[in-house]
Amino acid sequence: MTPRAQRELSRQEVLRQDGVLAITRKRPPTPGTDPAANERDEEDVFVAVFDDGSVAAFNGHVDLGTGIRTALAQIVAEELDVRLDAVTMVLGDTERAPDQGPTIASETIQISAVPLRQAAAEARWALLARAAARLGSDALSVSEGVVSAPDGRAVSYGELLQGAREIVPLSGAAPLKPVEAYRIVGKPVPRVDIPAKATGGLTFVHDMRVPGMLHGRVVRPPYSGLDGGAFVGSSLLSVERDSVSHIPGLVDVVVIGDFIGVVAEREEEAARAARDLRVAWKAFSAPASLDDVEQALRLNPSTRRVLKDTGDVDAALAGSAKRLTRTYSWPYQMHGSIGPSCAVADCAEGRLRLWSGTQNPHMLRTALAQLMNMPEARIQITRMEAAGCYGRNCADDVCGDAALLSRAVGRPVRVQLTREQEHLWEPKGSAQLIDVDGGLDMAGGVAAYDFVSRYPSNDAPLLGLLLTGVVPPEPAVLQMGDRTAIPPYDYSAMRIAVEDMAPIVRASWMRGVSSLPSTFAHESYIDECAAEAGVDPVEYRLRYLKDPRAIDLVRAVAERAGWERRTGPRMKGEGDILRGQGFAYALYVHSKFPGYGAAWAAWVAEVEVNKRTGEVTATRIVTGHDAGLMINPDGVRHQVHGNVIQATSRVLKERVSFEKGLVASQEWGGYPILDFREVPEIDVMLMPQPEEPPLGSGESASVPSAAAIANAIFDATGVRFRSVPFTPEVIRAGLQPVVQAEAKRERRRWFAGFGGLAGGMVVAAGAALGWASAMAPAKPPGPDVFSATQIERGRMLAAAGDCAVCHTAPGGAPSTGGLALGTPFGTVWSTNLTPDVETGIGAYSFAAFERAMRQGIARDGRHLYPAFPYTAYTKMTDEDLLALYAYLMAQAPVRSVTPETKLAFPYNIRPLLAGWNLLFHRPGAMEPDPARSAEWNRGNYLVNALGHCGACHTPRNALGAEKGGAATFAGAMVEGWEAPALNALSRAPVPWTEADFFDYLRTGHSPRHGVAAGSMAPVVADLQALPDSDIRAMAHYLASLNPVAENASALATRLEQAAAIAPRQGASEGARLFQGACGACHGGGAQEGPEVVLALNSNVHSDRPDNLLRVILDGIKPPIPGHGEMPGFRDSLSDRQIESLVGFIRTNFAPGRAAWTNLPGSIARIRKASGH
Amino acid sequence: MPAPRDIALMVNGQRHVLQLDPSAPLLLVLRNDLELNGPKYGCGLGECGACTVLLDGKAVRSCVLPVSRAEERQVTTLEGLGTIEAPHSVQAAFIAEQGAQCGYCLNGMIMTTVALLERNPSPSEAQIREALAFNLCRCGTHMEILAAVRRAVAERAA
Helix, strand or coil, X not given: CCCHHHCCCCHHHHHHXXXXXXXXXXXXXXXXXXXXXXXXXXXXXXXXXXXXXXXXXXXXXXXXXXXXXXXXXXXXXHHHCCCHHHEEEEEXXXXXCCCCCCCCCCCHHHHHHHHHHHHHHHHHHHHHHHHHHHHCCCCCEEECCEEECCCCCEEEHHHHXXXXXXXXXXXXXXXXXXXXXXXXXXXXXXXXCHHHHHHCCCCEHHHCCXXXXXXXXXXXXXXXXXXXXXXXXXXEEEEEXXXXXXXXXXXXXXXXXXXXXXXXXXXXXXXXXXXXXXXEXXXXXXXXXXXCHHHHHHHCCCEEEEEEEXXXXXXXXXXXXXXXXXXXXXXXXXXXXCCCCEEEEEEECCEEEEEECCCCHHHHHHHHHHHHCCCHHHEEEEECECCCCCECCCCCHXXXXXXXXXXXXXXXXXXXXXXXXXXXXXXXXXXXXXXXEEEECCCCCEEEEEEEEECCCCCCCCHHHHHCCXXXXXXXXXXXXXXXXXXXXXXCCEEEXXXXXXXXXXXCCECCCCHHHHXXXXXXXXXXXXXXXXXXXHHHXXXXXXXXXXXXXXXXXXHHHCCCCCCCCCCEEECCEEEEEEEEEEEEEECCCXXXXXXXXXXXXXXXXXXXXXXXXXXXXXXXXXXXXXXXXXXXXXXXXXHHHHHHHHHHCCCCCEECCEECCCCCCCCCCCCHHHCCEEEEEECCCCCCCCCCCCHHHHCCHHHHHHHHHHHHHCCCCCECCCCHHHHHHHHCHHHHHHHCCXXXXXXXXXXXXXXXXXXXXXHHHCCCCCCCCCCCCCCCCCCHHHHHHHHHHHHHCCHHHHCECCCCCCCCECCEEEECCEEEECCCCCCCCCCCCCCCCHHHHHHHHHHCECCCCCECCCCCCHHHHCCCCHHHHHHHHHHHHCXXXXXXXXXXXCCCCCCCCCCHHHHHHHHHCCCCCCCCCCCCCHHHHHHHHHHHHHCCCHHHHCCECCCCCECCHHHXXXXXXXXCEEECCCXXXXXXXXXXXXXXXXXXXXXXXXXXXXXXXXXXXXXXXXXXXCCHHHHHHHHHHHXXXXXXXXXXXXXXXXXXXXXXXXXXXCCCHHHHHHHHHHHHHHCCCCCCCCCCCHHHCXXXXXXXXXXXXXXXXXXXXXXXXXXXXXXXXXXXXXXXXXXXXXXXXXXXXXXCCCXXXXXXXXXXXXXXXXXX | CCCCEEEEEEECCEEEEXXXXXXXXXXXXXXXXXXXXXCCCCCCCCCCCCCEEEECCEEEEHHHCEXXXXXXXXXXXXXXXXXXXXXXXXXXXXXXXXXXXXXXXXXXXXXXXXXXXXXXXXXXXXXXXXHCCCCCCCCCCHHHHHHHHHHHHHHHHC
């Protein structure tokens, strides 16, 4: 039976139960609400013990993946003297848990657990009082929820509560257990949530399913990541609902101000609708250019707030022996939750039920009440687990989205944000700029420290409130730049000020808030002073530290790490690699000034710097942590590990990129984070302080990160880096300014290529030949006219001839025509090939069919444009033509009127084609070449007659005819795709062999060349109908056009190996984009499947980037499932990012080829063109 | 959108025939039609690995795989490895080493490890890191995850 503590009782229901002891506290009414209108109960329950011995404990904070659920349960079990598994923690549920503010600043254990612990002690006290009465003794002992008297009689908590209902106000007077009596707190305990997560149990909000639930997606405005400016909430011009009306399962398109959402029965339908919905927005311009973030922060209006002013700073500065004026900067960074935010809302009958991954259920409820114009009491938020957030991400925004959509459709709606939306719209961890003016006195001491910080961040109001216009887009100024602004050092003259300012882009708290940048400045500056003074940096710090716990920690960490004393940078190393060791220390002071101190932390970082590539590798981090009493030491250790790794990632790699003032990082290629190969060795030293109060832990460990690494880089190189992140470009720039300047030179040459084909066409000859005669309509042959064998043969021929490829429109029924074929002369529309008498070929006799196929003349006598490859089909045998006719006539007729082809003058004069035919058409069936094998002749026939491969792969002359001679199969452009050369002109780095051609035509994939995509994909799909022998014959014939590859395997291996190294280094933006966006499949990683080695891919080696760009933008839907599916990145990468990426791919994977010119032009052109 | 048709899937040893748009991502079918929680949506681009499942024993990213690709093939999800009462040895190793903070990436870590050990039962440290390089973890659980993989390797050898 389910323990009573695990039944989902609201706090009011708990108080009405029989067999319960509850410890409660009255709460003041919510400020600003009418008590009569506010149905919120005002008695919080902290601990409830039930008569089955189970215990429910309630806390307003939530578990953000930090293990707080486990640690809080330990605290309760300890004070109550029950087994750990008797305790169920209820976190953050607005109907059940107390409002204790947002889960921020690592304060759950330090602050919000305090009343919980007291309540547990209070409950134990009350139970002992009952036991004393029952057992008639005061000398009682408790173990695992059983109270024993000295005479051996015992009674359990459960028994004591039979029939009871005791509500005890939290007095705070109950005695707390002494630390030496602890048996659960302070001991490592496995996390309670991991077994379910490791086996697919229901724990995450993403997994919540409600009966009747629909799926929603939102469409966000184009001002990505901005929540201030007059255009926010008022930029929508129109939404074309018709653009998605064809999507099955679509339930609604909801528009409120700039808020747009779609709801559908199935998630993929909602995703499709969100992608396809046509929306028009007003033009806007971002308020600030963020090309130079430092400058933007300086220009942002601000108000100075002085936090501390001791000594005469100005006099000390004026009198300093050596003035050191420094600026330190931090970039915008992302929380980067691995799971994009998700919520389920059920809004019905004036109530809102919400399943959420929020960090702050009560604060969210207030925002939702405003958004929905609904009393808070009618909103219930159940907090479920979500992906780690490390601060304020989109977890709340998506709740607003779900609530609005559910209200609109009157059914439960689950909204999942996309990766791109999470990246673009999460409130960023703000950039920060710090100016330090100071200097050294004659003795080498710090004469003055004048510190000014700029940090444009606030609490990021719920996005829905801004988009719907409920809240005006005027960003509030919150005082968030003051965390750890005061250095931990006892400088005699010190002035600390913060320039309070509104956000520039949407920004809110992220792990460490402003402490990381502030400490980067404090700890870099003192290191600079130590180096100037010629004093060991650890010794120098100890001169200014007065706090004994800090001094102990600094000494202990230096010793543990094997600190190497020095009086300046040592620049040790060999070859390209320099090695250094750096120190930093911090006491993380969180919350609004003056705030609270959390754990003490110190780092010794060891790095390797490659002075040629600029790569910095963190090789070892030794970190010490003093968090007072540790509830769950294993939990603390894991949190320290996590913070060290995440902070190292932020310091070495992370920076949000902007384009035109808007967030441009939309996925992991554009925002790379540390991966397993880059994780340093980590040695954690947890200071034993069981007698000291427990402090926020983990987050503190991230605070010294940047300075420790910067100081280590200084030790390695002698160069000081004052801007995070320390990417290879930054390091190269610092170490080799001249080389860097050269590398920045832009290459811009204009691409001279395709485009002149349509010019200068003159059709003079043949004009007098006039019209061909019409042929009499025939009655379609009945199904019994042709044999099944003939029809089957015809089916294969139709497949080999790819008839359906051109004669099927996107989304249309097969072979009913209507596909637009772009030619240099205009658009030719394909026709209906089904035997419908009026609109198809139903009136064609065999003779008319044969004339069309061999001479390009329709039944009514019109000349067909040579977009229809009769120049190839003419080579077919009579027997095959008849079989093809048999097959086509055996199909079901479908009425389908296709658009009439209307070319501009003179191409619209169809009789001119007679002249064209005279010049370029050689009618008649193909004669076998007796000098060649039967297989070669069969291949020749399939390739040149039926397959009409040349229609795409042979360039055409100015009159649109395939060129002959050496130009046959020399490659051409078709429908925006490059149909590469099939002969010796091929750019494939390893020549095509018969086996390669066979693989490619049979499966759509050749491991040595690539995947059939674009216009070639449906061709391969059609070829499925042909037997292996025919495919082999085609391969045999095509291979005969190509040079024989000597040692192809060895060549392929060599090319692969040469290309494998560079992407790992991530030395350029392109390389990093490749690692993040492409690496899982193309980077030689663990991902299995039909990976195509890019070093061998024909498209990467081609003279033009078109095919590669098309594939990157729109992905690959391979002809045969199982080979080469690839997602498109059209909505995930900007043109500029694609340029960097493609530039890298070309250089790295086709090193012998010249760089493609005018990539920006090609990218813009191809992005505009729609895919096939 | 391609018209829905009957698609047969073999998931965790059970056969399901569902009317589906063949281009629908396998991930959404597993999560929404079969109500499996293991594979997670992380990026939809095959970058992060949270959606990893095994297709005929090999690790694949179900967010970029059309469901038609899995037709008549063996799909294994986290749920198909073991249960909370009787976890698979790799799941047990992750639980023992506490290889999760938020746990959102955990599915991908476990599935990728299972696939790795299938083809290389005794990977070196470098091979483990290489194999997991494209599975992203934002909490910084890498130390515990690596310990879990080492434990799984050791227990397999024992």
